[in-house]
Amino acid sequence: MFVITADQIGSRTAPDRSAPMQAALQHDHGRALALPVDQTAGDELQALTDDPATALDLILDLARDGHWSIGLGIGGIRSPLPDAVRKATGPAFIAARDAVDAAKRADGRFALRVEAPRADGDAPERRRAGHVEALVRMFLLMRSRRSDAGWEVAGLVADGASQKQAAKVLGISDAAVSQRLKSAMWSVDEQVRPALVALLGELDEQTAATGDGVDGGDGPPR
Template identity: 45%
Template sequence: MPQPERSRVYVLTVDQIASRSNPDRAGTTVEELNRRHHERLLLAADRTAGDEFQLATDDAALALGIALDLVRDGGWSVGLGQGGVRLPLPEATRAATGEAFYAARDAVTRAKKSALRFALESSDQQRGADLEAIVVLLLHLRERRTAGGWEVADLLAAGATQTEAAERLGLTESSISRRVAAAGIRAEVAATGAIVRLLSELDGTVGVSTPDQEDDR
């Protein structure tokens, strides 16, 4: 008998880059993500196999924010999947299933072969592809940001004003303004807001998976 699904769920499947030659970071990263975001996760970050982990949320802003942070870290391939998930949700993420998890699996497989180590898959395939293209442009902007630009970006993201950022960094307000412009911070804020809105509007209504259909996966 078909099982109910919850739509508009975002799943991140994340795999450590070059794990055979680098220390295993999956465990500590899972702990940190759960400590910071546990109240906003449908399913906590959970190690699935080796150096890979998954998490699930219905919060588009959180899903995007975590994905951007992990790509910035430089040590991960990040797949963002959107779609339905099988209900009732299990206690452990690794026991969950549904279209969002299949999408995230496909996405991380592609991410491993992409220059920026990110990919997005959705049950709404065309709009998902369009969104991936926009996120990749944002990632290119962030990749070009200098350490000085990140100093300012992080302070502003934490709630500081430009005046406060100038005081903390020992710079003039005009210097901060130039860093903001050079780092594309205003463009990033606008793009991030747009991406979150578009993610939230993705059609999460998918065909309900039957056990036989899931076996075919």
């Protein structure tokens, strides 16, 4: 399972952004979540899913907003699931807590941690998680350099519009759309997303195969 824990940056001096972000994430990704997006301590948000694509999309949406330190934890969850994310427990939640704490000091404000069967930092699962973390972080940093114009046209194309249709909506030429997509590195985005989803899925499978699991119920859902 994937646990995303997000903590608002500069919450003591900025408006509370938790409620609108919670609603947006639930609206966009609710069908793929194990439980509704939850607000836990203060301005902190948590989400739980077994789908690596949804986990990545949640991370990308939070990073795009620009106001969150984002931790991703991968591991077992105590079963049966409660009725709210804030009541759930298990190694994935511990990993997510460690991850969000690390994210506050990291480039891209993102970190990834996994449940590992051994305490040493050189466990294969942790080494692999470090590799995936670096790739996700690089992807987030690349996207952070995208201009508002680039986000606008990329959003239209991501929603299924052709370049010609996007040009009509934006009132610009086909060539201008093409240039904006190039500047936004949209082709790289399209290639990197499925690769990261596959890596996250493999990491989840590896963690499930080697993790010790948790007590209670019939074992941790994966």
